[in-house]
Amino acid sequence: MQEEVLMAWLMLSFVPRLGPKRLARLLSIDAPHHLVQYSPQQWQAVGLKADQIDYLTQHAHQQVNECLAWQAASAQRHIITPLHSTYPPLLKSISAAPSVLFVEGDPQCLTEPQVAMVGSRNASVDGQKSAYQFAEELAHHGMTITSGLALGIDGHAHDGALAGGGKTIAVLGSGLAQVYPARHRRLASRIIERGALVSEFCPQTPPKAVHFPRRNRIISGLSLGVLVVEAALKSGSLITARYATEQDRDVFVLPGSIYQANHSGSNDLIRQGASLVQNASQILEELTTFVNWALTEQKTRQQALFSPPESEEQLPFPELFANVGEEATPVDILASRTNIPVHEVMTQLLELELSGHVVAVSGGYIRKGRG
Template sequence: MLSFTPRIGAKSLAKFLSKDAPEKLVNYSAPQWQALGLKPDQINYLNSAAKKEVDACFVWMNQKDNRSIITSLDEHYPALLRQISSAPPVLFVEGDSSCLDKPQVAIVGSRGATVEGQRAAHQFGRELAEQGIVVTSGLALGIDGYAHDGALSGQGETIAVLGSGLNQIYPARHRQLAARIVESGALVSEFRPDMKPRAEHFPRRNRIVSGLSLGVLVVEAAVKSGSLITARYAVEQDRDVFVLPGTIYQANYQGSNELIRQGASLVQNSQQIVEELNLLLNWSLNQQTMQQSTLFSPPNSEEQLPFPELLANVGVEATPVDILASRTNIPVHEVMTQLLELELSGHVVAVSGGYIRKGRG
């Protein structure tokens, strides 16, 4: 009920849940809601339309065995998605919900894609799927559709995140594709099943596409495009961004080339993506049948950790190089050398403000 209330986002919902248990919140009176800061129109929704809409969601779920509603309070909520600051409180899923926790790479790009872009999206989708990676995208025309179809042609799984409810497949031209995805993956939405597509839904949808994924591949992107929004979300969520380069004379590649200029990884084949994400992919593939509570596998107690003195001073908060040098009495140039080796071996990762430790370290 609360997650459907107008102008209540993930942060507000988390605040409410910190005040009381969900089963108690749903029975709050109007004065209690007002005391939590809700406005009259929000309280009116909770006291009138909310129950009907929630009941309709459960009716939708019970119509088919492959439908599920996952809340952020559930243990099987996708582990990577849970980490983002604006994680959706509710996910509606049709298909195999378990694939949401499998290693994923998002493929995004222009709706009006060139023939070369369409071919690349299909090829990368197929090759990644053949290597056991779930291909995630937004079911849009152009690059999205070709990426989904490529994954299916590679006998793999693919996830489509919608900007509408799952009873309102958009675009309509992709209804058949959506039906195929349900058989070999999943359709996902944070919107109620009967919610129609709206322009403002699609930027919100993009944060889920990147949030579910280990990395985002931009195939074609103009200067102003939804793909760049997804790439920005990926950076904010500390995901890798990969870009296929394109001619400087084609508008569809101007945004892509700018991403490369800003530091995104230029890739020319799918193997380069796999190699870049190798540490994360190895962990994810090995953990598919296990409960996932952290992003990295536990350390091997028998493993001799490299540079233990430096590593002991790198924690979960970003620590600058000069601070590490001061703490360890190791010269800055040597600290940088050791950090590079630790990063290559998967024990630390460079972030804004310094370095943090990976759980496997």
């Protein structure tokens, strides 16, 4: 990506009180690298307030330069936007998808099949053991394990994934130059070598309480499903589970004793309809379609898909393709129009993209070859 375009995305991403949804509306007006060249009067005309205009004129360039300096300091550091090929399609499909992701490690692993694992920071010994063993087995079967680097369940899930010879992703509630908690800095270094650290916050951003619920939507958004290992009522894990439900992801739960507070939230999720699981095989069975596609069929499909497109009747998914036009159409709109689940729409779109029929752009997908 041209540095000019990346700088524009960064400038707009950190305008005060301009969240992902409001930013998306702004991007529907003009391209990022055009918007940042507006005059204060033009910014006001598109709805920006005085403090937001002040940020763009007085502070944005310094913050952008700090971000670019962070990236330039290591070949393992990356800043990706929805225009990058490594921006994960599943995450792009969620409401309020982050406009910028800071990644340290391998950004390609963000696009691989993932299971999120969450639970209590004050986990029991049994909970810690379960997190480690489930992550180890899932990783051994090719699933990337995604969590939040917190103490307790998160840390043991990351450790288990690494022990299983797999990859793991840690989504932080701080900037990547401010790894939190400090006790997990060594673990973070190991994750960089076998996965990635991810954050939507500028690298020097310190951890704040308000950041952690916000980062939970990314943990679930990256994943095919979320496993709640051990969670009390009103815990952050339940926030992640709620996001997963809203994002049409599967929610799996390990059951626990009704006499232990650390399992009250988990058991309540089961009562509400989440899938009770007792071993990793049950999770893999639920995600068979995605796992098989990602792990055993992808190469075969790619070989067949790179032939030139012939006609809509010969397309693998004519109904979906018929709803993709010359204007960017979001994934959730395509799912609504076709009555196809979001996760299946994402799978079909990837196949159409690999075959050269559609292109992922800011705001959704378009037919390839538009004027």
